[in-house]
Amino acid sequence: MHSKKHINWGILGCGKIAHKFSEDLKFVPNAKLYAVASRNLKKAQNFANAHNANCFYGNYKELVANPDIDVIYIATPHVFHYEHTLLCLHHKKAVLCEKPFAMNLSQVEEMITTAKKNNVFLMEALWTYFLPHYQYVLDIVTSKELGSIKKLKADFGFTTTFDPKSRIFNKKLGGGSLLDVGIYPLFAALSTIGYPEDIKASATIGKTGVDENCTIQLHYKNGVTASLFSTITKKTDTQAILEFENGSILINSRFHEPSSVTITKNGTSELIEFDVTTNGYNFEAIHVQEMLLDNRIESNIMSFEKSLQLINLLDAVREKIGLHYT
Numbered sequence: 470m471h472s473k474k475h476i477n478w479g480i481l482g483c484g485k486i487a488h489k490f491s492e493d494l495k496f497v498p499n500a501k502l503y504a505v506a507s508r509n510l511k512k513a514q515n516f517a518n519a520h521n522a523n524c525f526y527g528n529y530k531e532l533v534a535n536p537d538i539d540v541i542y543i544a545t546p547h548v549f550h551y552e553h554t555l556l557c558l559h560h561k562k563a564v565l566c567e568k569p570f571a572m573n574l575s576q577v578e579e580m581i582t583t584a585k586k587n588n589v590f591l592m593e594a595l596w597t598y599f600l601p602h603y604q605y606v607l608d609i610v611t612s613k614e615l616g617s618i619k620k621l622k623a624d625f626g627f628t629t630t631f632d633p634k635s636r637i638f639n640k641k642l643g644g645g646s647l648l649d650v651g652i653y654p655l656f657a658a659l660s661t662i663g664y665p666e667d668i669k670a671s672a673t674i675g676k677t678g679v680d681e682n683c684t685i686q687l688h689y690k691n692g693v694t695a696s697l698f699s700t701i702t703k704k705t706d707t708q709a710i711l712e713f714e715n716g717s718i719l720i721n722s723r724f725h726e727p728s729s730v731t732i733t734k735n736g737t738s739e740l741i742e743f744d745v746t747t748n749g750y751n752f753e754a755i756h757v758q759e760m761l762l763d764n765r766i767e768s769n770i771m772s773f774e775k776s777l778q779l780i781n782l783l784d785a786v787r788e789k790i791g792l793h794y795t
């Protein structure tokens with residue numbers, strides 16, 4: 470399918486994360502930011518100028534109709550991921566869609582079914598998975614170098630000005646801590662320990678009707694546990710601590726982005742650093758390109774199964790804390 474050397478990227482939605490992703494695309498070999506689309510033409514033009522894109526559009530439909538685009542990065546608020554992914558897939562455009570993949574399991578299932586039906590690549594942009602320090606940790610987990618995992622503790626908390634209209638607090642835009650940042654501690658548990666046997670969760674629901682804090686306890690076989698926390702009202706350590714039979718790993722703050730790890734074994738600690746000079750979004754983009762050049766419709770790392778498990782967990786937690794989006 471892709472015999473040409475470079476991959477033409479499109480960006481759908483010119484918000485904050487789209488800017489960061491575009492900065493990193495410049496460090497992806499054979500990647501070209503080809504076109505960008507915003508609901509506002511001037512905004513798209515400014516974005517295209519800032520990141521040297523060939524074309525810009527004042528609506529999303531023209532972007533997906535451009536025959537020269539290979540893959541589209543969807544960077545809109547959570548509630549639009551389903552609609553925008555389907556729009557791209559129906560136009561046979563490969564998709565890298567921001568996290569959370571969608572608002573619930575049935576949406577994710579339909580997105581995956583549509584990708585398969587149209588034979589088009591689709592992946593959730595769980596960028597942490599592709600970062601060097603995180604891959605390093607996963608290697609230690611898989612090799613059982615420190616024995617089996619006994620316990621995980623992970624948190625993600627940040628604070629921002631309270632704005633009921635912002636996507637962070639606005640329920641209509643999928644606001645709340647769980648879907649925005651709680652997904653990372655959940656992903657840490659899923660990727661290192663797996664899917665739990667039991668889930669307990671509690672949350673503080675704020676005045677806009679979204680979870681401002683969310684506490685999750687996952688239980689696995691043999692007494693293995695994961696204690697997770699997210700908040701949008703205070704800055705927290707945002708680190709992950711994995712305790713094994715024969716040592717521990719601290720994924721230093723902030724664990725979900727390019728970071729370092731501290732390995733403790735036999736009473737001795739070693740700090741391991743990774744030389745990442747970008748925001749870290751280039752690693753997932755490189756992977757997407759590899760998948761496209763290999764004519765795959767599914768990532769062999771952030772697979773459909775992983776996204777299904779993740780949205781299942783998010784749905785289960787939301788059920789426990791009584792958080793329903795319409």
Ligand SMILES: NC(=O)c1ccc[n+]([C@@H]2O[C@H](COP(=O)([O-])OP(=O)(O)OC[C@H]3O[C@@H](n4cnc5c(N)ncnc54)[C@H](OP(=O)(O)O)[C@@H]3O)[C@@H](O)[C@H]2O)c1
Pocket residue numbers: 482483484485486487506507508509512544545546547549567568569594596636642648649
């Ligand atoms: N991977 C990461 O590290 C990371 C970090 C932050 C966010 N994210 C994810 O990326 C997504 C976007 O987050 P963001 O922080 O970039 O948000 P943002 O700054 O608010 O940008 C979202 C963009 O979506 C478009 N949009 C379309 N319909 C909209 C509507 N009704 N209201 C508001 N915006 C609308 C807008 O682009 P136009 O005006 O150009 O159409 C807007 O600029 C979220 O799902 C979030 O979870 C991921």
